[in-house]
Each structure stands twice: as C-alpha cells, then as structure tokens.
Amino acid sequence: MTTTTSLLSTALRLAEQGMPVMPLREGKGPMGNCRACRKNVCGGRRNMKTPGTCACAAPCHAWAAATTDPDVLTSPAWADAWRQAQAVAYHPGGAGLTVVDLDNADAVAWARQTLPTTKTVPTTRGEHWIYRGTLRSVNGVRPGVDLKSTMSYAQWRGPGTGAMVALPEVVRALAVKQPSVVRLKPGIVTATAPAGGGECRHRSPAYLERGIAMAEQRIKEAPDTIHKTVYRTFLAVLSVHGRCGCLTDAHIKRLFTAAQAKGESLRNCEDAWTNARTTLGM
Ligand SMILES: [Zn+2]
Ligand SMILES: [Zn+2]
Incomplete structure (x- = not known):
C-alpha cells in the first residue's frame, strides 16, 4: 500500500468512529x-x-476542514491533498475529546504527578493524554503543555493505550485564561465564571454584550422581588453563555453591580451566582 492510500484508509477508519479527520502536509x-480561500x-x-x-x-x-464524511474525504477535491499528505490529523473537539499535548519528558512527568490516568499515545518527544469532553484550546498552558480540543487539530498517532476518562477539573482549570475571580471589595473572593469548554453558541462578542446588557436592564427594572430576579437573570445568562468560557470577570462584575444598585447584598449576589451554577451543573 502506498503512503497515500494507507493515510486515507486510516482517515476513513477514524471517520467511521466519528472523528473528523484531515490530511497534514509535509512538516x-x-x-x-x-487560491479562492487565500x-x-x-x-x-x-x-x-x-x-x-x-x-x-x-x-x-485548517482544522475547520476536518470531516467525518467519507464522500468528502474521497472526493476529487481532496485527492491532491492526500497525495501530498504526510500524516492524518483529527479535530478533537469535533469528536468530543480533549488532547493534552505533552511536548517533552518534563511535561509528561508533570502529567503523571498531576492528571488522572487516561488513554495515552506516545509522540515524537512526549505523549498525548486524551480525555472525554471538550474545552477551549489553549497553547502553552504550562511549559510544553498544549490543550487541543475545539477549533484545533492533533496529529493521529495511533490508538494508544489505557481507558479514556472524563475531562477532569484540573485540566479545565488550565484552559481558563486568568483566574476568574471577581473582587468587588478588597479581600472578598466572590464569583467565578464557569471554565467553559462547550461549543460557543453566541459566536460573537456583540451577542454576548447584548445578553449582558439585557441582564443588567432586567435587574435594573426588577420590582421588589429582587432576590428572585437576580437569581433568574444569572441563571439565564449562565445557561446561554456559561459553557463556552467567554464570560469574564468584567461581565460578572457588571451583573453584580446592577444587582447591588438595587440593594441586593454582595453576599446574596454570590449565593445567587453559585446557586445558578449548581442548578445548571457548572
Ligand atoms: Zn474558504
Ligand atoms: Zn478553499
């Protein structure tokens, strides 16, 4: 079998298992x-x-081309790419997975000490640790450690060994840009945004902005049932924007500020936020 047909047959096999795949060129x-997409x-x-x-x-x-459709993978438009291909990649997020890409021996040692055991695949200098569940892809979360999930691709390096487990909180936490802690008053640790990891449904800052502005407005116009309004509004914001990791400290601060302007205590804001997250399982 030539390299081309063996790479394509690997790709088709993975696609059949529900993994969106694509060819990788030399390098x-x-x-x-x-030309049309340049x-x-x-x-x-x-x-x-x-x-x-x-x-x-x-x-x-790039990753956005990855597909599970065998007709696309074997189409004339892809034939040239397969002829040039040197490897197969998959889109982990599209397969509901996260790859913790450990680039070197130090990173692997860190993972062995820190992360729950899961399916692992050896790479050239390190290992891929693969978890069930998706998150925002981030490179360099630690020295030699990349998270590859949504909007990302990883080279297929074989089935690996070990049983895959669910994405642990310790990995999700690595994907959070800054510690998402709102400090409205000195010394008081308040609410955190969920780590995210789901597909982003709003897909534009304007949509998120509209959602937060509407929430501020709803709180502002709340009658005397402020507790309930605050809780319900937090619940609404979290259910729409809570899973993708796009909520920031600034957004939470705006919501809390709106609630506090209506006489809601910081403590009640925190409780409402926590309760809303608990209700939604975030
Ligand atoms: Zn295009
Ligand atoms: Zn194109």
Whole structure:
C-alpha cells in the first residue's frame, strides 16, 4: 500500500468512529488554503470562530476542514491533498475529546504527578493524554503543555493505550485564561465564571454584550422581588453563555453591580451566582 492510500484508509477508519479527520502536509501542518480561500478572503467556513459562508470543496481552513464524511474525504477535491499528505490529523473537539499535548519528558512527568490516568499515545518527544469532553484550546498552558480540543487539530498517532476518562477539573482549570475571580471589595473572593469548554453558541462578542446588557436592564427594572430576579437573570445568562468560557470577570462584575444598585447584598449576589451554577451543573 502506498503512503497515500494507507493515510486515507486510516482517515476513513477514524471517520467511521466519528472523528473528523484531515490530511497534514509535509512538516505536519494543515494544507494551505486554496487560491479562492487565500488569506480567508472567502470569509471562512461556517464552523469557524467567525462563521463564514465558504463552501469550498478543498481541504482549506485548517482544522475547520476536518470531516467525518467519507464522500468528502474521497472526493476529487481532496485527492491532491492526500497525495501530498504526510500524516492524518483529527479535530478533537469535533469528536468530543480533549488532547493534552505533552511536548517533552518534563511535561509528561508533570502529567503523571498531576492528571488522572487516561488513554495515552506516545509522540515524537512526549505523549498525548486524551480525555472525554471538550474545552477551549489553549497553547502553552504550562511549559510544553498544549490543550487541543475545539477549533484545533492533533496529529493521529495511533490508538494508544489505557481507558479514556472524563475531562477532569484540573485540566479545565488550565484552559481558563486568568483566574476568574471577581473582587468587588478588597479581600472578598466572590464569583467565578464557569471554565467553559462547550461549543460557543453566541459566536460573537456583540451577542454576548447584548445578553449582558439585557441582564443588567432586567435587574435594573426588577420590582421588589429582587432576590428572585437576580437569581433568574444569572441563571439565564449562565445557561446561554456559561459553557463556552467567554464570560469574564468584567461581565460578572457588571451583573453584580446592577444587582447591588438595587440593594441586593454582595453576599446574596454570590449565593445567587453559585446557586445558578449548581442548578445548571457548572
Ligand atoms: Zn474558504
Ligand atoms: Zn478553499
């Protein structure tokens, strides 16, 4: 079997298991965008961070091209890419997975001390530790450690060994940009944003902004049942924006400020926030 057909057959096998796959070129990067999509002039694909209308048949736009569709994978538009391919990659987020990419021996040693045992796959200098569940992909969360899940790809390096377990909190915490702690008054640790990790449903800062502004407005107009309004509003905001990791300290602070302006105590705000998160299992 030539490399091309063996890579394609690996890709088709993975696709059948529900993993969106794509070819990697020499140097193990994604294929470059085609002429029509160069520099994203096409606007990008609909599954990208800024959803576009590109329906290009070629494997363009890096991870966003990854697919489970065997007809696409074996289409003439992909044939050239498979001929040049040096490896197969998969889109972990699209398969409901997170790859903790440990680049070197130190990173692997850290993982062995810190992370729950799961399925592991050896790489050139390190290991991939694979968990069930998705989160925001972040490179360099620690020296030699990348998180690859949504909007990302990882090279397929074989099935690995060990039983896959659910994404642990310790890994989710690594994906959170800054410690999401709101300090409205000195010394008082208050609310935190959920770590996120789900697919982002709002997909635009404007949508999130509108949601927060509406929530502020709702609290501002609340009648004397302020406790209930605050709780319900937090619940609404968290249910729409809580899972993708886009909520920041600043958003929470705005909600708390709106509630406090109506006489709600900081303590009640914190409780309402915590209760809303508990209700939603975040
Ligand atoms: Zn395009
Ligand atoms: Zn294209």
